[in-house]
Amino acid sequence: xxxxxxxxxxxxxxxxxxxxxxxxxxxxxxxxxxxxxxxxxxxxxxxxxxxxxxxxxxxxxxxxxxxxxxxxxxxxxxxxxxxxxxxxxxxxxxxxxxxxxxxxxxxxxxxxxxxxxxxxxxxxxxxxxxxxxxxxxxxxxxxxxxxxxxxxxxxxxxxxxxxxxxxxxxxxxxxxxxxxxxxxxxxxxxxxxxxxxxxxxxxxxxxxxxxxxxxxxxxxxxxxxxxxxxxxxxxxxxxxxxxxxxxxxxxxxxxxxxxxxxxxxxxxxxxxxxxxxxxxxx
Amino acid sequence: xxxxxxxxxxxxxxxxxxxxxxxxxxxxxxxxxxxxxxxxxxxxxxxxxxxxxxxxxxxxxxxxxxxxxxxxxxxxxxxxxxxxxxxxxxxxxxxxxxxxxxxxxxxxxxxxxxxxxxxxxxxxxxxxxxxxxxxxxxxxxxxxxxxxxxxxxxxxxxxxxxxxxxxxxxxxxxxxxxxxxxxxxxxxxxxxxxxxxxxxxxxxxxxxxxxxxxxxxxxxxxxxxxxxxxxxxxxxxxxxxxxxxxxxxxxxxxxxxxxxxxxxxxxxxxxxxxxxxxxxxxxxxxxxxxxxxxxxxxxxxxxxxxxxxxxxxxxxxxxxxxxxxxxxxxxxxxxxxxxxxxxxxxxxxxxxxxxxxxxxxxxxxxxxxxxxxxxxxxxxxxxxxxxxxxxxxxxxxxxxxxxxxxxxxxxxxxxxxxxxxxxxxxxxxxxxxxxxxxxxxxxxxxxxxxxxxxxxxxxxxxxxxxxxxxxxxxxxxxxxxxxxxxxxxxxxxxxxxxxxxxxxxxxxxxxxxxxxxxxxxxxxxxxxxxxxxxxxxxxxxxxxxxxxxxxxxxxxxxxxxxxxxxxxxxxxxxxxxxxxxxxxxxxxxxxx
Ligand SMILES: Nc1ncnc2c1ncn2[C@@H]1O[C@H](COP(=O)(O)OP(=O)(O)OP(=O)(O)O)[C@@H](O)[C@H]1O
Ligand SMILES: [Mg+2]
Numbered sequence: 001x002x003x004x005x006x007x008x009x010x011x012x013x014x015x016x017x018x019x020x021x022x023x024x025x026x027x028x029x030x031x032x033x034x035x036x037x038x039x040x041x042x043x044x045x046x047x048x049x050x051x052x053x054x055x056x057x058x059x060x061x062x063x064x065x066x067x068x069x070x071x072x073x074x075x076x077x078x079x080x081x082x083x084x085x086x087x088x089x090x091x092x093x094x095x096x097x098x099x100x101x102x103x104x105x106x107x108x109x110x111x112x113x114x115x116x117x118x119x120x121x122x123x124x125x126x127x128x129x130x131x132x133x134x135x136x137x138x139x140x141x142x143x144x145x146x147x148x149x150x151x152x153x154x155x156x157x158x159x160x161x162x163x164x165x166x167x168x169x170x171x172x173x174x175x176x177x178x179x180x181x182x183x184x185x186x187x188x189x190x191x192x193x194x195x196x197x198x199x200x201x202x203x204x205x206x207x208x209x210x211x212x213x214x215x216x217x218x219x220x221x222x223x224x225x226x227x228x229x230x231x232x233x234x235x236x237x238x239x240x241x242x243x244x245x246x247x248x249x250x251x252x253x254x255x256x257x258x259x260x261x262x263x264x265x266x267x268x269x270x271x272x273x274x275x276x277x278x279x280x281x282x
Numbered sequence: 283x284x285x286x287x288x289x290x291x292x293x294x295x296x297x298x299x300x301x302x303x304x305x306x307x308x309x310x311x312x313x314x315x316x317x318x319x320x321x322x323x324x325x326x327x328x329x330x331x332x333x334x335x336x337x338x339x340x341x342x343x344x345x346x347x348x349x350x351x352x353x354x355x356x357x358x359x360x361x362x363x364x365x366x367x368x369x370x371x372x373x374x375x376x377x378x379x380x381x382x383x384x385x386x387x388x389x390x391x392x393x394x395x396x397x398x399x400x401x402x403x404x405x406x407x408x409x410x411x412x413x414x415x416x417x418x419x420x421x422x423x424x425x426x427x428x429x430x431x432x433x434x435x436x437x438x439x440x441x442x443x444x445x446x447x448x449x450x451x452x453x454x455x456x457x458x459x460x461x462x463x464x465x466x467x468x469x470x471x472x473x474x475x476x477x478x479x480x481x482x483x484x485x486x487x488x489x490x491x492x493x494x495x496x497x498x499x500x501x502x503x504x505x506x507x508x509x510x511x512x513x514x515x516x517x518x519x520x521x522x523x524x525x526x527x528x529x530x531x532x533x534x535x536x537x538x539x540x541x542x543x544x545x546x547x548x549x550x551x552x553x554x555x556x557x558x559x560x561x562x563x564x565x566x567x568x569x570x571x572x573x574x575x576x577x578x579x580x581x582x583x584x585x586x587x588x589x590x591x592x593x594x595x596x597x598x599x600x601x602x603x604x605x606x607x608x609x610x611x612x613x614x615x616x617x618x619x620x621x622x623x624x625x626x627x628x629x630x631x632x633x634x635x636x637x638x639x640x641x642x643x644x645x646x647x648x649x650x651x652x653x654x655x656x657x658x659x660x661x662x663x664x665x666x667x668x669x670x671x672x673x674x675x676x677x678x679x680x681x682x683x684x685x686x687x688x689x690x691x692x693x694x695x696x697x698x699x700x701x702x703x704x705x706x707x708x709x710x711x712x713x714x715x716x717x718x719x720x721x722x723x724x725x726x727x728x729x730x731x732x733x734x735x736x737x738x739x740x741x742x743x744x745x746x747x748x749x750x751x752x753x754x755x756x757x758x759x760x761x762x763x764x765x766x767x768x769x770x771x772x773x774x775x776x777x778x779x780x781x782x783x784x785x786x787x788x789x790x791x792x793x794x795x796x797x798x799x800x801x802x803x804x805x806x807x808x809x810x811x812x813x814x815x816x817x818x819x820x821x822x823x824x825x826x827x828x829x830x831x832x833x834x835x836x837x838x839x840x841x842x843x844x845x846x847x848x849x850x851x852x853x854x855x856x857x858x859x860x861x862x863x864x865x866x867x868x869x870x871x872x873x874x
Contacts, residue, residue, distance in 0.1 A: 018752065020744075028744070042866045050756025050787045051740065062474050084479075091476030099755055099782070102696050104467035108489045117485075118475035155641055166471065179755065182781050183696070185641045185811035186852075197863075212756065212784035222866040237865045249786075256785040258814030260853060262838050265817040272789060 006076065007037035008206050009061070009174060014070035016053070016060050029068070030056050031230045038174070043200065043207040045217035045238065048227030049249065054210045055099075057227070058176045061208075062096055063087045074174075091118060095167035099179035101159035105151040111137075111162055112147035118169045136165040140195060157188035164195065171203070178210045193220050214253055218242060226250050306568050313564045316557035323554050327378040330371035338372040338524050340364060347540035357546050360529070361536040370546055373524040377510065378554075380441040380525070384506035385499055387445025392452025393495060399453070400460025401483060410457065414450035422447050426513060435520035437510070444509050448502055455498055459491045462703035465751035497566045504558030511551050526551050600628035601805050602652070602773055607665035609647050609656065609829075618661060622647050623829040625665075629773070632803035634796075636820035636837065638810060638852065644829040645809045646695065649775050651675075652807075653692055654682040669773065691771030695778045695809075697758035701750035707734075707761055708746040711768060718769045733764040738790045755782040763791060767798055774799075777809040792819050813853055817841055825849045 014034040017027040030053045038044045048054050059065045061072055063082060072080045079090065095118075098104040105114055115133045119125070124132065134144050140161040151159055160180060167175050180196065181189040197220055200207060211217055217224055217238065224241045226234040228249045234241060245251050255272060259265050307313050326333070335354070345359030350366075352358070357366040392414075399410035425447065426440055433439045463469060463486065472482050513519060514527025521528070526547040533543035609622035622644045629635045637645050650656045652667055654674060667674040669689060677685070694700045702710060711730040715721050721729065727746070734742035737760035750758060759782045766774060776795070780788040796819055799806045808820060816823055816837060823841075824834040825848065833846040844850045 039866070043863070048784070050760075050783050051754045055754055059470075062470075064470055064473065087473075088476040088478070091474060094474070096471065096474050098467045098471065100467055100696065100698055103699055104471055106466075106468040106486055106489075109485075117472060117477065121476040121478075121481070157641065163471075166475070170475075179782070182755075187640060212782070214785075218862050220863055222863060238862055239865070242862070252786050253784065256789045258785070258789070258812070258818045260813040260817050260841055262817040262841060265814070269789070269818065 008040045008075060009036075009038040009208075010071075010073040011036040011057070011061070012071040012073070014057070014060065014072065015068040016056055016065060017068045018065075027068075029230070031060070033070070034227075034230070034232055036225055036232065036235075038206055038208060040173070040206055041200075041204045042222045043209055043220055045221030045224040046208060046210045046227060047212065047214060047217050047224060047253070049229070050212060052227045053230040054212075054227055055178055058096070058178050058208065058210055061176060062094060063090070088121070091172075092122060092170045093172055094174045094176065095170065095172040097160070097163050097167050097175060097177045097180050099182055101156050101163055101183055104163050105159055107151055109150075110147065111149055111151065114151070114162065115147070115166055115169060118166060122170055132169065136169055139168065139199070140165045155188075157184050157192060160184060160192050161195065164192075164199075168199065168203075172205065174206045174208065176208045176210070179212070180209065181216060182211065182213065189216070190219075196220055214242065214257065226253075307564060310564055312560045316561040316564070319553050319557040320561065323374060323378055323550075323557075326371055326374040328375070330374045334365075334368035334371040336365040336368040338364065338369045340368075347536055347543070349540070350542050358540065358543060360532055360543055361540070362532075366529070366543060366546055369524045369529060370526070370550060373526050373529060373547075374550075376437055376523045376525045377507065377527070377550075380437045380510050381503045381506040383438060383441040384445040384448060384510070385503050387442055388448040388452055388502060389495065389499065391446060392449035393456045393491075395449075396453040396456025397460055397483065397487070397491075400457040401464055401479070401487065403461075407457070410453060414453045417447060418450050420447070426518060430518045435518070437520055437523060437525060440513055440518065441506070441510065444506055448506065451502065452495070452498065455494055456491055458704055459494055460487055463487050463490045465703060493565075497562050500558045500562035500565070504555040504562070507551065507555050507558070601631045601670060602627070602629045602807075603666070603668045604628070604648070604652065605666040605668075607648065607651055607667065608663040609644075609651055610661045610663055611659060612661065620663075621829050622651065625826075625829075625831055627807075627824060627831070627834075629805045629807055631772070631805050632799065633822065634799060634806045634808060634820045636808050636810060636816040636823040637826060638813065638816060638823060639826035640811065640852070643826040645826055646777055647829075648826070649692075649777055649807065649809055653690060653775065654679075655692075689771065690773045690775065691766040691769065693763050693766045693774070693776040693779045695781075697755065697762050697782060698750065700762060701753075701758055703750050705749070706746070707748050707750070707753070710761075711746075711765055714765065715768050729768065730764070733768055734761070736794055737761075737764045738787055739764075756784070756787060759783060760787070760791060763794070767794075770802060771804060772802075773805045773807070775807045775809070778811070779808070780810075780812075780815060788815070789818075795819065811852075813841065825852065 012035050014031055015029060016031040017029045019027050034057060036044070046054050046057065056065060060067050063079070067080050070080070071078060074090070074093065079086070082090065112133050115136055116129045119129045119132055133147055137144055137146055142158065142161055142165070146154070146162070151162065154162065177196065181192050184192060193216065196207065199205060207220070209217065209220055221238050223236065224238050225232050226241065226247060226249065228247070234245065234247045234250055241250065242254070245254060255268070255275070259268065341363040342359070343363050345353065345355050345365070346363040347361055348355055348359035350356070350358040355365040355367065357370065360366055360369070395410045395413070399407040426443060429439060429443050469482060469486050472486055477485070510525070511527035511530060514525050515531045515534070517531065519525055519528045529547035530544065530551070533540070533547065537544060604625060604627040607622055607625045608620060610618040610620045612618045625648055627635065627648070637648065639645050647656070651662060652674065654677065656662070662675060665675065669685070672685065674682070674685070708727065708730060712723065712726045715726040715729060716723065731742045731746060734745060739745050739757060739760055745753070745757065745761070753761065759779065763776070763779055766776070780791055783791060792815065795806060798804055808815070810816060820837050822835065823837050824831050825840070825846065826832070827848045833840060833844065833849050840849060841853065844853055
């Protein structure tokens with residue numbers, strides 16, 4: 001198999017800047033020379049500090065933020081600066097599930113309208129579209145009558161299922177999941193992650209899962225990349241990164257996760273504080 | 283695959299809003315009166331000419347300045363001997379038509395440019411803003427006089443000009459709404475789905491802006507009417523076509539001879555304008571913030587340290603006491619669903635209470651009840667909530683607001699939807715602190731910057747000037763926490779305040795909360811589903827399931843010896859126990 005030879009998605013030396021609102025201020029560079037490969041059928045996890053640029057990386061792959069330099073190559077094609085028309089064609093290839101299940105579904109549209117939107121944009125309408133919507137709801141474990149209701153009538157977990165269904169509508173090969181479960185409670189998180197794994201096993205879709213939570217990454221990802229201040233500082237198989245972290249930030253990430261025992265947690269907190277103090281002195 | 287708890291598990295999402303708007307509007311008498319007046323005006327503007335008993339320009343010298351109700355001329359005659367009633371009826375069409383022209387022109391121009399400026403930004407935005415500033419800088423009345431001189435007397439022309447002069451109002455409105463919607467994730471999702479720009483605008487953006495546009499239209503119609511009347515009154519109208527303003531001027535000139543004649547046009551103008559304004563206000567109030575179509579937006583609430591003295595220092599009972607609280611939502615006429623059932627809670631000063639449970643278990647509803655933030659449909663059947671010595675239930679919105687302002691602060695769930703997209707971080711901070719703490723602009727800025735640094739935001743100076751869409755998810759959450767504690771609250775209710783944070787930042791934020799809570803002996807209620815967070819910071823825990831508190835007690839006891847099976851279940855459902863996912867193909871693994 002020539003899997004390593006042609007990754008599905010290659011990100012090469014990507015840099016992204018946001019223009020500052022003030023004139024004289026320099027642009028704010030949030031990604032520096034980021035390189036990543038994602039292979040067909042795998043799940044790559046992207047973990048990192050809040051504000052480190054994880055969402056920005058996902059959005060630049062989706063063409064929602066302009067790229068300053070570097071390349072994004074999808075299936076051998078350079079899509080770094082794809083035009084509107086080429087982008088619209090990519091809708092069948094790359095899809096997204098956003099973090100916030102509240103603002104990612106338009107509150108004034110019926111679920112059926114939300115799900116048929118990508119289908120209609122791809123020229124699928126009428127009875128075929130209705131059949132597909134039913135199928136999609138079924139695939140994400142939602143009842144068929146959900147289609148005639150509004151997003152506000154659903155809980156966070158259910159909305160995230162609807163968002164996943166929308167991402168699946170055009171049968172893409174790559175789905176970018178930006179914090180797919182961080183707005184959900186634990187048991188719902190586990191169920192939505194199960195759904196993602198299940199879908200991947202059935203369809204072979206490739207996933208980029210962005211999360212700040214190592215336990216989420218641990219549960220769904222084959223490989224992990226760790227991001228810190230706009231750079232990838234560590235990359236490897238999930239087990240090697242979690243069991244043998246080489247970077248300070250990754251170690252901290254493992255240490256800072258609170259445990260459910262109050263006494264043990266107090267000790268950990270103390271240990272963390274000491275670590276921070278020694279760091280400050282050094 | 284098992285599904286999540288049924289949809290009904292989260293009643294914080296009122297489905298009632300959609301159908302409720304009309305029904306609620308129909309209940310207001312002002313709305314009825316305004317609607318009747320406007321429909322009458324509309325009716326006469328179509329059929330006035332047919333119904334008028336006399337030709338509006340028919341003169342009868344016997345009727346000059348005739349008193350009302352004294353002859354065939356029902357409302358009397360004007361100073362040229364024409365029937366005031368007929369003229370009033372005929373004038374309706376010119377007057378209302380004129381206002382309609384002004385409104386349509388301003389909507390057509392202002393809204394379309396605003397839409398482009400908001401959606402595409404940059405060049406369009408700069409150009410639109412320049413145009414709108416230019417128009418606003420023009421002295422309106424002089425422009426109108428100039429047009430009168432050049433184009434001659436014509437209601438239509440002058441109303442078109444008025445429409446152009448008003449257009450910047452729509453431009454601003456449209457631009458701001460579109461900008462805030464444009465940054466919504468569902469618009470991004472539509473883009474990723476391959477929708478064209480036109481489709482996105484018509485499907486996702488137009489639905490949001492149509493309500494504010496309609497509201498503004500009624501208001502602008504009122505203003506256009508006033509402008510028109512003024513123009514006619516100062517003699518810039520066309521003499522052939524009667525209008526209310528023209529009649530006003532006519533009768534004003536004969537004020538001493540026939541004082542009643544001025545009454546009719548004046549009444550028509552005033553009633554119609556008021557009807558427009560009242561209707562617009564009523565719709566605005568009923569819809570609330572035009573963007574909150576899901577009714578989800580909740581502002582962070584801030585408070586001040588004053589009035590601390592009134593608190594009962596020596597008393598034995600808890601700072602916040604909740605007794606037998608029940609909250610229900612109507613499902614249909616005689617059915618309702620209870621989402622909070624006989625809940626009892628107590629929090630002391632300097633104590634942290636954790637409220638845990640799955641989504642839909644009623645945690646947020648309990649918090650909303652304490653904050654007085656329940657939607658109007660919610661029924662609080664029973665119970666008592668006492669803060670210090672003040673009972674909170676049943677307080678008027680105004681008193682509650684003052685109290686919320688001075689004692690309780692709130693960190694809402696869903697950070698992004700709770701920051702106002704139209705204001706920078708600094709502006710959202712500043713308002714509360716200047717108002718509640720009486721700080722100067724510079725002082726509040728300084729305080730905001732130090733708080734931003736305390737919640738671990740790098741480069742607070744830059745972030746201070748950011749708009750919400752420029753923040754990452756975790757930054758938005760920390761900004762909300764910083765805003766909530768900015769005015770030294772006595773009771774802080776934080777609803778899932780760390781869900782978007784990685785554990786390192788979460789630890790810092792919890793440290794901050796613990797620090798504040800000890801320094802100022804603040805009471806803290808932390809709504810969460812994460813037992814790690816509970817273990818880290820909470821003194822006591824209350825476990826909620828299906829609207830009831832199933833177990834409550836000391837954190838150590840509950841975590842180590844949970845009694846209720848639900849607590850045991852929650853404690854065991856930690857993702858850490860899920861097996862790690864194996865590499866896709868072990869031999870293909872390359873360590874970078
Ligand atoms: N539209 C924007 N304009 C300017 N700056 C932005 C914009 N969007 C994001 N940023 C900045 O880019 C940086 C990275 O943000 P990003 O959203 O990628 O972080 P993240 O890793 O996803 O964090 P989180 O885990 O908190 O969501 C932040 O400093 C943020 O302020
Ligand atoms: Mg993010």
